Amino acid sequence: MPANSPAIEDYLKTVYAHTEWQPEPITPSGLAGALGVAPSSVTEMVKKMAAQGLVQHVPYGAIRLTDAGRARALAVVRRHRLIETWLVREMGYAWDEVHxxxxxxxxxxxxxxxxxxxxRLGRPERDPHGDAIPAADGSLVSEPSVRLDEAPVGHVGRVIRISDRDPAVLRALDDAGVGPGCELRVTDAAGEASVTVDVAGSTRILAHEAATGIWVSA
Structure with missing residues (x-):
């Protein structure tokens, strides 16, 4: 199976995405869950990718991209995020419709x-959700950030990116005026229930699920 097959590209992109915003590598069971496939399918695919020098893996251990695997994953991520940006800017899609x-x-x-x-898009650096778009050489623009549910009360930051895993959450955040680039201040954190923020002079109560998918400048 070639390294540019859609199946391998999906696996590489998922392994990369798992560690883009946190340090713990993905496990085979985590990869199976993320892709919605059987663990046995993951085992076979990881063996193929390891044979091609795209990942490092020991039985029952975490899966890590090699330099070659990371380069291939970033190429796929670049395609995905440029397409999302193009669909929003040029084709009239909403940010919750493009994934x-x-x-x-x-x-x-x-x-x-x-x-x-x-x-045509002017070499954008971020997609509609704020995720960095890798350049053609694989380089990325990044900055220190903190997840909103982990930010202390009083923290002021600019929204850097919002996870696109749940379109319903994206729509709710859009209604609340929360999106990449907006500045907010954490005014209350009700444990696992919600996070209250001030956005442009308005108070917004964000469900914990939404707050776990928002990263703000540190």
Whole structure:
């Protein structure tokens, strides 16, 4: 199976995404859950990727990308996030509608078309959710951040990125005026229940589930 097969690309992207915002590597069971496949399927695929020098893995241990695997994963992430940005800016999609479309298109677009999209968009550095778009050479723009549910009361920060895992949460945050680039101040944290923030002079109570998917500047 070639390294640029859609299946391998999906695996590499998922392994990369797991550690993009936290340090713990993904386990085979975690990878199976993230991809919605059987553990036996993960075992076979990881063996194939290890044989191609894309991941490092010991039986029952964590899965880590090699330099080659990381480069391949970043290329797929670049495609995905550029497509999401293009769909929002040029095609009239909302930010909660683009993930599934990008999952399909990221395997279909030629490098030439991707470069044309990147140029037309003005070489964007972040997608509609605030995630950094890797440059063609694999480099990324990053800055120190803290997850909103872990930020102390009184913390003031700019929203850097919001997880796109749940479209319903994205719609709720849109209604609350919370999105990448906005500044907020944490005014109360009710444990596992909610986080209260001030956004542009308005008080917003965000469910804990939403707060765990928001990263603000540290």
């Amino acid at each position: 599934d479309e990008a999952e399909i298109l990221e395997h279909a677009l030629s490098d030439r078309l991707l470069e044309a999209i990147d140029a």
